[in-house]
Amino acid sequence: MVVLGSVATGAKWSSLLDRVRGAAHYIREVEDRAQDYEIRVQELVEQVRADLRDADAKVRAAEQRTDAAQAEAALLIRAADERARLAEERAASAEEWLRRISETIESEFVVEPAARRTGTSGS
Incomplete structure (x- = not known):
């Protein structure tokens, strides 16, 4: 019976070793997967x-383009305002000259009635 007991005990130890090896x-598989996950992370x-660096660079470039476009737009607006001011000045000057010409025509080319020119009355 002692032999049977040692065989049963040997089987238990063998089974325990198998379970330890399995564990x-x-x-090791879990650690390998964890290491793979860590590398992937x-x-x-x-x-x-x-x-993020790329996005930040793109944002900065877009901001620079926006700033440049705003500066250019401001210059264009100032130039357009100046052209409009000059056009208004020219229009005002032209209106003044037209008024003077009209007054001169009216004063210089007055047509008097025929009776006044000859000094006779029409009756």
């Missing part, structure tokens, strides 16, 4: 950082 194997973090 160790499972732990680091890659994703680096990609996100690169994307």
Whole structure:
């Protein structure tokens, strides 16, 4: 009977060793997956950082283009305002000259009635 007991005990130990090996194997697989996940997470973090840097650069470039467009628009508006002011001045000057010409025509080319020219009355 002692032999049977030692065989049963040996089987228990063998089974325990198999379970320990299985658990160790499972732990190594979990650690490997965790390491793979960690590497992937680091890659994703680096990609996100690169994307953020790229987005930030694009935002700064867009802001610069916006500032340049606003500055150009301000220059164009000032130039248009100046052209409008000069046009108004020219229009006012032209109106003044037209008024003077009209007054001169009216005063210089007055047609008098025939009776006044000959000094006779029409009756």
